[in-house]
Amino acid sequence: MSRHRIPGRGRVDAGRPVQFTFDGRSYDGLQGDTLASALLSHGVHLMGRSFKYHRPRGPVTAGSEEPNALVGTSRGPGRTEPNTRATVQELRHGLVAESQNRWPTLSFDAGAVNDALSPLFSAGFYYKTFMWPRNFWDKVYEPVIRRAAGLGRAPTEEDPDIYASRYAHTDVLVVGAGPSGIAAALAAARAGASVTLADEGTEIGGSLLSDPGVEIDGSPAWDWLEDRAAELRDLGVTLLTRTTAIGYYHQNFLGLVERLTDHLDEIPHGAPRERMWRLRAARVVLAQGALERPLVFDGNDRPGVMLAGAAQTYLNRYGVAVGERAVVVTSHDSAYYAAFDLADAGIAVPAIIDTRAEIRPDLASEARLRAIEVLSGHTVTATSGRLCVASVTANPVTGGEVGEGRQLRCDCLLVSGGWTPSLHLFSHTKASLSWDAEAGTFLPDRSLEDLHLAGAGRGLWGYAASLSDGAEAGAAAAHALGHAAQATGLLVARDRIGTGITHGQLPTHRAPSRVRAFVDYQNDVTAKDIKLAVSEGMRSIEHVKRYTTTGMATDQGKLSNLNALAIAADALGTTPPQVGLTTFRPPYTPTTFATFAGYHRGAAFEVTRRTPIDGWAEENGAVWEPVGQWRRARHFPQGDEDMDAAVDRECRAVRAGVGIFDASTLGKIDVTGPDAATFMNRMYTNAWTKLAPGRCRYGLLLGEDGYVRDDGVVGRMAEDRFHVTTTTGGAARVLTMMEDYLQTEWPDLDVWLTSTTEHWAVVALNGPRARDVLAPLVEGLDISGEAFPMMSVAECTVAGFPARLFRLSFTGELGYEINVPARHGRALWEALMAAGADHGITPYGTEAMHVLRAEKGFIIVGQDTDGTVTPEDLGLGWTIGKTKEDFVGMRSLSRPDLVARGRKQFVGLLTADGAVRLEEGAQIVDDPDQPLPMRMIGHVTSSYNSAALGRSIALAVVENGRERMGETVHIPMPEGNVEATIAPGVFYDPDGGRAKL
Amino acid sequence: MGATHVPMVEDLPPRHRLSLRVREGGRGAVGAALGLDLPERVGERARGGGREALCLGPDEWLIEAEEADAAALARALGGVDVSHAAVDISDREVGFRVSGPGTLALLAMGCPRDVARIAPGRGARTIFHGASVVIRREAEEEVRIDIWRSVAPHVRALMETGLKELRAGL
16 A cells, blocks of 8 residues: 555555556556556656746646646557646556656756746747847747747647547536536426436545435435446436536537547557547536635745645545644635545645634634634745655735745645636637625626526535535426426535635735745736736736736636736736636647547548549559549559550540540539529520420529529420539539529529539440440430531430430540440440450540540639639630520629720630740749739640640730730749740640531 | 447448429329328428438428339329429438447547437438438438438448447447
8 A cells, every 4th residue: 555545545456556657667556546546655746847937836726627737648659648737647457647748857857947937937938039139039048949949849749539520419418517517407307308317427425425424315425426437327417527528519419528538548449549528418517516726925826735625636536644743725615625635634734824813713613623724814935845844934915915835744735725616618609797895706697598597616515515516406497398397305424515715826925026926827827927917918818818928828827817916916906706716718628639530530631532433443553632532543554654644645536536535523413403404504604495405405504693603505305404514613503503593593493403513323424436435335315426516415225224425525526425324334334445455445534534625625613714714705605595584693794894804814825835835823924024023914824745745835815815816925933034925825726526426 | 428339331222212302282282193191390200101201491391102102103203283393312322320329429539410300200301421321210210311422431431440449349
């Protein structure tokens, strides 16, 4: 048994020792310990070094609010975590823990020189010190500060763990399973509501786990807890322990993080480490309790100085005495109970120093019974001890005057400055708080959410009060949901009621410059820093916070905010609400990044959509390119071809023979109804009325602003049915835009839109031999050039599959697009590959497709257009139905700036040297010798090597480009100026004869 | 939570699916042609003669039938003298079934809807792992899911991760 373990005490299992290491040294603890309680059981208080001054620090709390005892933990490669709070890390076999922010060792740390130099590191130190010389910032100051800053080392290896997510819904969510939370959950569940009870601890009970002497309804607290846990189970309450409610979002939507495996000796195969619950509750009961507030005095950060409630927890819950000789300093009655528990356990408690002049008589007599001296009306002005506290100096305060001090020997100093209700989640809801001057704290005021508060979280104190308040909150929540609910009262014996007062900094007679009284332990902010910030002009707590960094550490000022506020208010001679309260933001406690990502990592990071032909492309060596959410085959390299070589070969095959292309990702929208043509007329620039069934047309879609949004070939399948195709990336957007107009502008039209993108697999055949390949597979249709000319569409059978066959060309060659139900896509592809084998059929990817269309000057929306390009700019004025009354964007096309001269027009560019390929996005100028900044007259939108032309080609938008054919422009590049000639955009087969074969 | 319940996930054979759109006034006539009383409320289903209709919107139904019934369905709708749209979307989605204890837990990993509140026999269009899906609750612990073909592998992979998680029992 370790030296400070008290046999028979606590909820730890004395029969189950657990081995672990801290800074390389092996220790044993017990099942049920936290890392902190196990180390304390060996008398180890020193667990870390402070952030800025490298001062030795030990745990001040026994909970998640811990600012000091932050250590690195590890369970093997990749499974390291910095800044694990030793006070909540459950002990497990083989746990490896290391202290942080020290070198070479925790007990002798070279960085502690900062502490001696602390007068240099006052608030605003960085702002004042590192301004000069100016050029030192990048090379000296910033690198040095960055190395020194930060606590713990971020893991460098990939996290091998799994992180889960789950949605959940519940009638009543109770946050906090202390006495009020348990009472609330019971009341709501007994009334018939579905209840979820969440608590960050390992088991339900909250403060009762540290107060076993209390009796509820005749049962000792821990027996009562066991019975209630069973009852909660029987009532079907979902109990989430080790689960922190990290954020409270709109309409009772909360994020809760459940820690699943960090406490386990062995991780079950496939088990996630943590789970993010995304929970929607009809009603929420916040029963988060209160956090004990430290007192601010010189030397209040030495290891061994600890909150009184924490010492009580270590004693009663873990069976650990935090010292052998404890002095208590308090402004609240609660610390007396801690002192009594320690004394009753055989720990010497020579004195209770109380800042209040009046002591409750029953407490005074209980103290007397235990021979504890009570020093009322006293302050603390100093502590001593290097790596652990060794004494405390108590001074009487009379009429505001601090008298002569008296040094009291101790090896731990238990502090209580009162209790702060945990209002973090409540504040996440944009709720308002009210200041309780008497209690010296903020209390919940109003929230817009359907929530209730209960217990110490709303300023109540004592078990009877918290239990009945919880029951009432639970009953009220159930009642609000239509359940007949009642709150049953409970009899509490040996209750621990109490009140207290709060302070800023405790009075002292010492010179302010000599006093190191810490407010924010984690960020090393002292009372002096706060006062300095005020004296330098900070008036709002928001400014004080940013100037001093108080409350900005990972604990978000859980212990420090109110003390900082009180000190700032004192310095300003005003009240805390006048100085303000900083905003609480999620997450409540530090949360693993990966838990936010959940399942969305690695291959599952984002959905990758695959076409029905994806598998064939994969098996045949496709190089992929992401297009929207899709992955598409970019090219199919043969042997050791690079992309340029593969694309050249693919392009040549299409121009000379036949190529095959997976066009399944094209967006497809079925437009059906008696008003289908009317609808199409209103949406697209083109005229559709006279388009006969069985014919197709290239359609252009504008926004209301007159700029091109999308394009695609539209086939008229019947009088009342159009088969609309969109760009791959535009599919969802176009359908949404169409639905928007249909539902809000023209609800009178009898027409319906259905996405059929995924119903059809689409295979494009292009090249002079396309018909030779296709014809033998087609049934029910004559596809000869005369019977099925360019821009025809028909239903037929291809390779035995029902098909919609389009004759169109995006390459300038004879082309077909064969649509078959998606399940047949791959079979169709393979049938065409077989049929085309003798014709040298060649699969081509998106890159060759881009080159082939660019040779023909066909635009790609989003590449050659950027949302500021009109049909006229593109030379696509011919798509506009001249006699149409209206279409989306029509009015805008007559806006003065859209008809003015000088707009950028879509043209071709040919570099003087055909071996030079322009860079897409490069800017175009008239005179390369003009001074900077040059006047830019356009930019390159597309640029490729053209196998068919044996040189590079480019498409561009250039001011008045179409009037400037043959003129020379310049494209200044880092390597030098490139000269190019403006040319018509159609580089290949300008008459278009090849597509009409 | 607690006990280990791992549901079964199976791919379902193709079914004939139509997206049916018709205004309120034509609901009766189109339903009569299909031999179904097209339900009026979103989420409700009607079944008969091997056909099923699930109401997805105020003017939208998903019709399901055996593949062999496709021609007969088309004929039946062809004779309706009421403006409507019936679009074949049989291949747009693929279907799978999740069944057995743990079904709702597996769904809760990616579906923000409270599936427990969709009564057995009803359905809904919702989101599953970020993808649009149609789900039908066939029984307490049996759900059919229709999901767009191209995203199905992504979602199936996430479901496999979920099954592993359920097997681990945490």
